[in-house]
Amino acid sequence: MEKIYEELAELLEVDNINDDDVLKEFEAWDSLTILSIIALASENYNKTLLAKDINGAENVGNLIALITA
Amino acid sequence: MNLLFKNKKISGILTVLPSKEVLFEDEIENYNFSAAKSMKLKMAMGYNKHRIVDEDTSVSDLCVYGLRHLLDHNLLKKEDIDALILVTQSPDYFMPATSSVIHGELELGRDVFCMDINQGCAGYIVGLIQSFMLLEQEQINKVVLLNADILSRKVSKRDRNSNPLIGDAATITIVEKSETPNTIYGTIKMDGSSSDALMIPAGGFKMPANAETSVMHEDAAGNFRSLENLVMKGDEVFNFVQTEVPPMIEELLSYARQNKDDIDWYMFHQPNRFMLNKLADKLGVPHAKMPSNIVENFGNASGATIPTNISYNIGKELENKQFRFCLSGFGVGLTWGALLMDIGNVDFNEIIYY
Numbered sequence: 035m036e037k038i039y040e041e042l043a044e045l046l047e048v049d050n051i052n053d054d055d056v057l058k059e060f061e062a063w064d065s066l067t068i069l070s071i072i073a074l075a076s077e078n079y080n081k082t083l084l085a086k087d088i089n090g091a092e093n094v095g096n097l098i099a100l101i102t103a
Numbered sequence: 104m105n106l107l108f109k110n111k112k113i114s115g116i117l118t119v120l121p122s123k124e125v126l127f128e129d130e131i132e133n134y135n136f137s138a139a140k141s142m143k144l145k146m147a148m149g150y151n152k153h154r155i156v157d158e159d160t161s162v163s164d165l166c167v168y169g170l171r172h173l174l175d176h177n178l179l180k181k182e183d184i185d186a187l188i189l190v191t192q193s194p195d196y197f198m199p200a201t202s203s204v205i206h207g208e209l210e211l212g213r214d215v216f217c218m219d220i221n222q223g224c225a226g227y228i229v230g231l232i233q234s235f236m237l238l239e240q241e242q243i244n245k246v247v248l249l250n251a252d253i254l255s256r257k258v259s260k261r262d263r264n265s266n267p268l269i270g271d272a273a274t275i276t277i278v279e280k281s282e283t284p285n286t287i288y289g290t291i292k293m294d295g296s297s298s299d300a301l302m303i304p305a306g307g308f309k310m311p312a313n314a315e316t317s318v319m320h321e322d323a324a325g326n327f328r329s330l331e332n333l334v335m336k337g338d339e340v341f342n343f344v345q346t347e348v349p350p351m352i353e354e355l356l357s358y359a360r361q362n363k364d365d366i367d368w369y370m371f372h373q374p375n376r377f378m379l380n381k382l383a384d385k386l387g388v389p390h391a392k393m394p395s396n397i398v399e400n401f402g403n404a405s406g407a408t409i410p411t412n413i414s415y416n417i418g419k420e421l422e423n424k425q426f427r428f429c430l431s432g433f434g435v436g437l438t439w440g441a442l443l444m445d446i447g448n449v450d451f452n453e454i455i456y457y
Contacts, residue, residue, distance in 0.1 A: 064136075064140050064143075064144075065144075065264070065324050065337075066140075066143060066144050066147055066148075068338070069337065069338065069341060069377070070147075072338055072341060072342065073341070073345070073377075073381055076342065076345050076346075077345075077381070077384070077385070082342050082346065083338075083342075084338050084339065084342070085337075085338040
């Protein structure tokens with residue numbers, strides 16, 4: 035579980051992230067980050083996500099739930 | 104569907120690129136995004152420069168230019184051409200077929216069979232499969248396969264999702280019967296239920312172009328385009344490629360009883376560097392065996408990217424050496440396919456500029 039926080043923090047270009055951090059408020063939140071999250075979910079978690087699923091997640095906790103569900 | 108062909112070979116590849124080169128930075132102001140975010144995208148995707156045609160250049164212009172080059176340099180003889188296949192999604196007209204236009208321009212004989220195929224990213228695979236099938240005919244010994252697209256003219260300049268990656272090109276591949284028993288393994292798959300993942304919505308008979316279809320709209324991500332522009336659902340296309348292409352390649356290798364290491368070159372369609380590197384990792388293929396540098400140098404010209412990839416990365420070496428190739432194209436349709444074949448000792452393999 036720790037690992038996904040590290041992986042997402044790296045993609046979001048911050049040192050650490052918390053469940054209630056709002057995704058759209060990250061400086062690095064853009065289409066490339068969303069695509070990188072899709073790639074991460076597919077590669078490491080065997081999970082197929084779409085941009086609209088990720089945008090609908092709103093915060094980090096929801097996003098992690100989506101990826102690891 | 105698995106396919107098997109025997110005694111056929113590729114004997115030459117010519118790539119024709121427009122001489123007009125546009126840098127990513129030159130178009131950055133057209134996009135509704137900060138320069139910093141666009142530069143980040145450039146690094147990840149491998150955008151640098153792309154080659155595009157002028158407003159008055161058509162697919163037949165590029166193809167005729169390339170064919171004249173081959174005829175003038177005695178690399179091809181008019182009387183040896185038995186069939187002319189053009190794979191394109193940017194035809195000169197709705198009717199007639201652009202291959203007929205090219206046939207007329209070159210004053211080819213009446214026994215030359217011409218056909219247009221509407222295919223994009225997988226167009227090289229589909230075109231080669233069609234060429235091999237024609238060569239099963241006793242009367243057909245040499246097929247000229249043309250892959251050409253000028254989609255820069257259909258992409259909105261204010262669409263950062265598509266514009267920086269699109270390039271224009273025409274390629275000419277000579278496919279003929281071979282004396283040596285060259286076995287070619289192939290596979291081709293389709294999923295029309297996702298045909299809207301890559302499309303130009305307006306301009307055909309279903310939605311004819313009118314004043315309304317030319318109005319520019321902003322999408323959720325901040326890109327501007329009209330219904331007459333190419334639209335790509337980038338996330339869906341990414342998922343499709345990562346999910347469908349690796350198992351298809353594995354299946355084909357197993358059908359052909361070949362190992363991944365037996366393949367010298369994985370020449371794949373070129374959507375962008377990011378997607379190709381992810382694909383290579385998923386397949387467990389070294390990046391050096393799967394070149395991903397076509398978009399950064401020339402742009403993605405749809406069905407022409409695989410032969411462009413071969414011309415650019417192997418060049419003259421192919422004229423006196425032979426390699427085992429895995430060719431794969433995937434995209435619009437959705438269509439995805441692959442071929443395992445030896446290519447080498449060709450008569451020519453080069454790039455010229457229009």
